[in-house]
Amino acid sequence: MSLPAVEATTPTTRKTALNAVHRQMGARMVEFNGWDMPVEYPSSGGIIAEHMTVRTGVGIFDVSHMGDIRLAGHGALAAVQHISMNDASRLAVGQAQYSALLYPQGTFVDDVIVHRLTEDEYLLVINAGTREKDFSWVRDNTRNFNCKVENLSDEFTQIAIQGPKGVNLLQKLTDADLSAVKFYWVTRGTVCGLRNVLIARTGYTGEDGFEIYVPADEATSARVWNEILEAGKEFGVLPCGLGARNTLRLEAKLPLYGHEISDTINVWEAGLDRFCKMEKQDFIGRVALEKAKATGLQRTLVGLEMIERGIARDEYKVLDDSGSEIGYVTSGSPAPFLKKNIALAYVPPRSSDAGSTVKVEIRGQGVKAQVVPTPFYKRPKKA
Amino acid sequence: MPYPSDFKYTKEHEWIKADGKNATIGITNYAQESLGDIVFAELPKVGSETTAGKTFGTIESVKAVSDLYAPASGTVTEVNSELATAPEKINKDAHSAWLIKISMRDPNELNSLLSAADYEKFVAEEAGH
Numbered sequence: 100m101s102l103p104a105v106e107a108t109t110p111t112t113r114k115t116a117l118n119a120v121h122r123q124m125g126a127r128m129v130e131f132n133g134w135d136m137p138v139e140y141p142s143s144g145g146i147i148a149e150h151m152t153v154r155t156g157v158g159i160f161d162v163s164h165m166g167d168i169r170l171a172g173h174g175a176l177a178a179v180q181h182i183s184m185n186d187a188s189r190l191a192v193g194q195a196q197y198s199a200l201l202y203p204q205g206t207f208v209d210d211v212i213v214h215r216l217t218e219d220e221y222l223l224v225i226n227a228g229t230r231e232k233d234f235s236w237v238r239d240n241t242r243n244f245n246c247k248v249e250n251l252s253d254e255f256t257q258i259a260i261q262g263p264k265g266v267n268l269l270q271k272l273t274d275a276d277l278s279a280v281k282f283y284w285v286t287r288g289t290v291c292g293l294r295n296v297l298i299a300r301t302g303y304t305g306e307d308g309f310e311i312y313v314p315a316d317e318a319t320s321a322r323v324w325n326e327i328l329e330a331g332k333e334f335g336v337l338p339c340g341l342g343a344r345n346t347l348r349l350e351a352k353l354p355l356y357g358h359e360i361s362d363t364i365n366v367w368e369a370g371l372d373r374f375c376k377m378e379k380q381d382f383i384g385r386v387a388l389e390k391a392k393a394t395g396l397q398r399t400l401v402g403l404e405m406i407e408r409g410i411a412r413d414e415y416k417v418l419d420d421s422g423s424e425i426g427y428v429t430s431g432s433p434a435p436f437l438k439k440n441i442a443l444a445y446v447p448p449r450s451s452d453a454g455s456t457v458k459v460e461i462r463g464q465g466v467k468a469q470v471v472p473t474p475f476y477k478r479p480k481k482a
Numbered sequence: 483m484p485y486p487s488d489f490k491y492t493k494e495h496e497w498i499k500a501d502g503k504n505a506t507i508g509i510t511n512y513a514q515e516s517l518g519d520i521v522f523a524e525l526p527k528v529g530s531e532t533t534a535g536k537t538f539g540t541i542e543s544v545k546a547v548s549d550l551y552a553p554a555s556g557t558v559t560e561v562n563s564e565l566a567t568a569p570e571k572i573n574k575d576a577h578s579a580w581l582i583k584i585s586m587r588d589p590n591e592l593n594s595l596l597s598a599a600d601y602e603k604f605v606a607e608e609a610g611h
Contacts, residue, residue: 100494100509100541100548102516127518138545139518146544147519342518342545408566410522410542433521433544462524462540 115163116256116320126340132228134164137340149343150435153304157262158339159327162303163315164227166252168237171220174245179221182240182383183213184366186376190215195283195301197374199360200236201384205391207360207369209233212301214285219246222297224257226356240383256320260327261308261347263478264334269309271330273298282307291323303344305351306478349441350434352402352474358413358429359400359443365391368445370400398426401451402473403442409459409466411442416460417450417468425450428459434475441475442468485510486577490553490592491601497577498553500592505554506580509541512605514576517543523565523572525581530558532584534591539581541572554591556584 112135126137139146152158179187185198200208209229214222225233234250275288280300290296302308354360366375411431419425431442458465489497495513499506522542532538532552539550560583571579
């Protein structure tokens with residue numbers, strides 16, 4: 100049979116500070132957007148076990164490959180408002196929001212989490228594959244604003260601690276009162292003996308959890324990683340890789356750049372209206388989005404659930420009942436928690452009502468799927 | 483895990499156990515380990531033909547679709563129906579979770595396949611990359 104190829108790392112493949120630790124733990128490594136990253140840890144039991152642990156307990160991820168851009172100065176808010184589609188003026192100090200950087204055509208440069216760290220200091224956390232592109236974009240489009248733009252991507256090891264027990268785990272390692280940090284808020288505290296560490300109650304799994312930003316030297320990074328695993332033993336913590344990261348975000352219907360969002364897809368098609376504040380005075384992409392709204396949608400992102408046996412995967416064609424091609428799958432996979440095979444896909448608006456049936460072309464055969472409401476999974480509200 | 487000496491093996495990580503003209507086919511432990519959790523097996527219908535070296539189905543893990551290559555030519559006489567609902571049985575014991583049984587057209591095809599010892603060596607070299 101054709102086994103997944105073991106990718107050779109090239110001299111240009113980048114490594115996070117925890118790379119040696121992952122390899123020591125026997126992680127199965129994969130090349131992701133130029134980075135040598137763990138896709139799963141056989142010692143954890145693999146993708147499905149990792150996924151379930153995050154949904155029911157706590158799992159940790161090395162997400163240092165993501166990028167970090169800081170804008171600081173009196174003009175920082177104005178600069179962020181210009182390049183970001185959400186309204187950053189609504190952020191209190193210590194608050195964060197999901198947003199996106201748009202091209203003038205209203206399509207995506209990247210999605211981003213905007214954190215307001217202090218009065219005049221904003222941190223944009225961006226995707227791994229778009230680090231350089233985003234930094235150039237931000238720098239070039241904020242030249243006329245009174246602020247400093249810095250690429251801090253290499254300064255941090257970023258560890259995500261995700262799952263209902265994430266707060267219990269991290270609280271053991273920090274003096275910060277995590278119960279006072281609401282979802283999508285940040286704080287600073289001593290973590291594993293390190294002073295002034297940024298702690299954000301954010302994540303990409305659809306669960307409660309935190310992301311911490313510690314110094315990127317290998318020794319510190321390894322020490323923190325191992326201390327988290329030690330402290331998490333009582334909660335059954337597992338190290339988790341990009342495989343589980345993908346299945347978790349898919350169940351939660353969180354977009355992935357290059358799939359649900361890209362430079363050829365606009366905000367309305369991607370269904371990210373609620374993060375796009377058109378009432379803001381002006382931001383890059385606003386004019387095009389106004390026009391696009393008037394024209395109407397040609398395609399829209401929907402959730403699919405397979406009804407017949409089969410797994411819809413990225414780029415598979417979506418067909419109508421008569422077998423005509425009407426769209427394509429952006430992301431598709433088995434969903435370990437839901438125990439279904441799910442997908443996100445672009446289809447014409449006429450095929451987008453929940454309950455509509457479509458077919459997904461799997462190795463030449465049309466296999467029945469149903470449009471379902473999203474997110475596929477929503478974490479239970481705490482009592 | 484030792485590779486059963488009464489099996490023959492392909493370089494594509496399938497095993498075949500012959501019993502006269504009849505044969506049982508599966509994938510090796512090395513294959514299931516490399517794939518991770520197996521979530522889906524697409525197997526041919528009883529009565530369909532297999533051709534040595536050509537694909538006869540697919541095995542899917544969470545992340546990937548992998549083609550299955552037939553170790554020998556013949557007609558499918560039985561399909562392991564357990565795998566429709568419990569494909570993870572392949573992960574648990576790849577050498578007993580068989581996929582299909584065939585009636586072979588030419589048992590001599592097996593002569594070009596690897597012995598357990600040769601397959602073990604082949605896998606050790608592959609894993610060393």
